[in-house]
Amino acid sequence: MGFLQLDNGILRVAINPFGAELSSLRHRGGGELLWQGGEPWHRRAPILFPLVGRMPGDRLVHNGVAHPIGQHGFARDLPFELGQNTETSAEFTLADSAETRRQFPFAFRLAVRFSVEGETLSIRHTVDNPGSETFSASIGGHPAFAWPLVEGLAPESHVLEFAQDEPAPIRRLADGLLLPDAVETPVRGSTLALDESLFAADAIIFDGLRSRSVRYSAPGAPALTVRFDDFPLLGLWSKAPGAFLCIEPWYGMTAPRDFAGEYAQKPGQFVLLPGESRSFTYSVTVQNS
Template sequence: MALHTLDNGILRVSIESRGAELQSLVDSVGTELLWQGGAAWGRRAPVLFPIVGQMPGGVLEHDGIDYPISQHGFARDLDFTASEATDDRVLFTLEDSAETRTHFPFSFRLEIRYSLEGTTLSVETTVTNLGDETFSASVGEHPGFAWPLLPGIEREAHTLQFARDESAPIRRIFGGLLLPEPIATPVVGDTLHLDDGLFVDDAVIFDQLESRTVRYTAPGAPVITVDFPDFPLLGVWSKAPGEFVCIEPWFGMTAPQGFEGEYSAKPGQFTLVPGASRRFAYAVSVDSVE
């Protein structure tokens, strides 16, 4: 494992080669904006691939064979190779191996590029099918931001403000799988008020989003803007007593309750024919409090 630090004089970020996982996001005044791990949740910003969420029974079925696969897939636990490193950008690459093929029986390349420009951290994830068989997959981002953003600010003062009004129902999970019934959204207009009670039933899942931008802030706190143009879904999650909130752009989500059969039939995935690639971008912009 190795830690790679990018610094453009405005933002400083650190990324661990294990999982290509963001470890730190520090703004221009020295405020750490990323959750630093703890008993409630030991991770900070894992990359989710080749699944988001869970498969029933923890298995992926392909051509009648069951392959064991853990929640959110295996990429977050494997060592990536770093290259093209400069002061403000770095590329991480993971390719399939004998180990990965025991869980996901396909040949792939997963590339994750981090870059800094001004007050923005951009993350581009590219999946390429290196094999001779079409496969389906999901990709998700899982950054956990500090909640509260600054000491002394009440947790309940924090909000997520969407670019548009979000009146559509949300989804919930039970036992790691998607419940069939949509439920009324907790968003009022364009604003989701954060409190611990929101996450008693696990993540809040937005699967009918109008927005592709959300702002996370509180009075007197920095503003974190997350743009996710290539992701149709968003999960918002926390777990008491952790002082974090995860803002999670997804392409794909956990399997529905009752799902069985061929993995490729799981709803919400993207599909790559041999030789094809697909790119997913998101960005985190920071407006600091001086």
């Protein structure tokens, strides 16, 4: 199956059923706003489930049994089934299988609904527990936006503006795992001046945010507002020489470097009892320059 197109006359979106991955985002009359893959990162906007980040040794331990699971889980690497769709919305689903149970030993159903309304793209992730066993998990978005937003603009002319002042320290990683000590935030007031040097030590993780939205902009370029009411954490990441900035709403994050417990004990995850479900939505609103 090829990419599915959504178009409301203002936004035009493409979704790859493999991984239910957002693959293109354009505003009427404008250029591509999403990174299109390439060196040094070939993805565009993968879904992170049932794990955000890594586990030590890339192992998930449940009831004393270790299950191998890679960084960010497996949803991004599996085909989803297309359900109901219209010109402006589409839903994709992924259910557990023998393959997923080798990594995550639980029954689940993940439905991802994309919809465009006005200048806003909304992405809703609904996780169901149809099984007889309680499980915990993490989920997140990983959209990579063009950086610079318009060809020819200097990357350092771009800023992120949080909805509120953000004085809380940030967290950093080593080998993809969480370091124990927080460090001073690079945000000044509510503004983060963007520069490639911010990501020399991998991602920036905000785990004490006041804001539930952030605006990404530069003079003479469209502005993107990412809203993430259902996600308590935010990650930012880029990697030279890639021309992208990942703005990542997360529920849960990578394991602490010294974590050695059962997966259910990993900090920051959501829990679903048998028969329960929970939805997590983030949105991207485009204001053309």
